[in-house]
Amino acid sequence: MSGYLTYFNYLDLLTFVDILIVAFVIYKFLLLIKGTRAVQLLKGLAVLVIASSVSSWFHLSTINWLLDKTWTALAVALPVVFQPELRRALEQIGRGGFFGKYSRRADEEVRHLAHQVALAADSLARRRVGALLVFARETGLQEYVEKGVKLDALVSAEIIGSIFEPNTPLHDGAAIIKGNRIAAAACYLPLTENPFLSRDFGTRHRAALGITEQSDAVAVVVSEERGVISLVQGGKILQGFGRTDLEKMLGDFLSQGGKAVIS
Numbered sequence: 001m002s003g004y005l006t007y008f009n010y011l012d013l014l015t016f017v018d019i020l021i022v023a024f025v026i027y028k029f030l031l032l033i034k035g036t037r038a039v040q041l042l043k044g045l046a047v048l049v050i051a052s053s054v055s056s057w058f059h060l061s062t063i064n065w066l067l068d069k070t071w072t073a074l075a076v077a078l079p080v081v082f083q084p085e086l087r088r089a090l091e092q093i094g095r096g097g098f099f100g101k102y103s104r105r106a107d108e109e110v111r112h113l114a115h116q117v118a119l120a121a122d123s124l125a126r127r128r129v130g131a132l133l134v135f136a137r138e139t140g141l142q143e144y145v146e147k148g149v150k151l152d153a154l155v156s157a158e159i160i161g162s163i164f165e166p167n168t169p170l171h172d173g174a175a176i177i178k179g180n181r182i183a184a185a186a187c188y189l190p191l192t193e194n195p196f197l198s199r200d201f202g203t204r205h206r207a208a209l210g211i212t213e214q215s216d217a218v219a220v221v222v223s224e225e226r227g228v229i230s231l232v233q234g235g236k237i238l239q240g241f242g243r244t245d246l247e248k249m250l251g252d253f254l255s256q257g258g259k260a261v262i263s
């Protein structure tokens with residue numbers, strides 16, 4: 001009898017651990033997709049699941065058949081449509097971000113970087129010169145660096161200013177910064193396909209949103225038209241930064257290596 005009790009106690013413990021792990025994975029999954037297009041997708045899937053259950057409960061064979069076919073089509077279409085989100089999620093899991101592990105950059109380097117970038121962005125914004133700076137974090141962005149003009153120059157406000165000087169060869173496209181060096185300029189980035197985005201955003205802002213949707217990079221955009229400075233991360237944009245705010249927030253983003261998020 002006591003043998004059985006021990007067996008059941010052992011099972012209970014395993015079940016408890018099992019449920020705990022599943023709850024943790026669901027929690028992390030929800031954090032991962034929070035604020036992304038995947039939330040709308042989940043809502044759509046929930047509606048389909050309910051419709052499928054109701055139609056099979058009431059034996060509505062035509063609706064049932066139609067929903068069955070829809071599931072098959074979705075199984076093929078979803079990985080294609082949500083490729084950027086899936087890629088980002090898998091990269092995050094691969095980096096260990098799923099379990100809350102982040103690398104930290106040397107404080108000194110980040111402070112210098114944020115200061116120089118904020119100085120440059122402020123000066124460009126005052127002169128209404130457009131700019132797009134992308135800061136690589138754990139995702140290397142090497143494929144975009146390869147497509148641009150390689151520089152490997154130490155970040156300084158002066159160099160950023162001269163890269164984006166109008167009518168110069170490097171001013172078009174994005175500058176990609178890795179660590180405290182400008183890896184390349186004139187880089188072509190993927191544009192966001194977010195259908196809910198305001199039409200006010202042109203291609204510069206769409207490129208910043210696109211690259212941050214597909215990677216963990218952070219981007220700073222200076223608008224040529226309005227002279228507004230924006231910070232972009234995870235496909236979300238915060239606008240209207242002054243020099244000091246930008247320096248502080250960019251420093252937070254880069255030193256916490258992925259923990260800071262725009263929500």
Ligand SMILES: Nc1ncnc2c1ncn2[C@@H]1O[C@H](COP(=O)(O)OP(=O)(O)OP(=O)(O)O)[C@@H](O)[C@H]1O
Nearest residue numbers: 130172173174188189202203204205207223224225
């Ligand atoms: N795919 C891309 N990758 C990187 N940079 C791009 C890309 N597409 C456009 N750009 C940059 O954006 C510039 C055009 O900006 P556009 O006016 O369309 O954007 P915007 O978001 O309205 O910004 P602004 O307020 O500065 O005008 C181009 O000259 C180029 O430098």
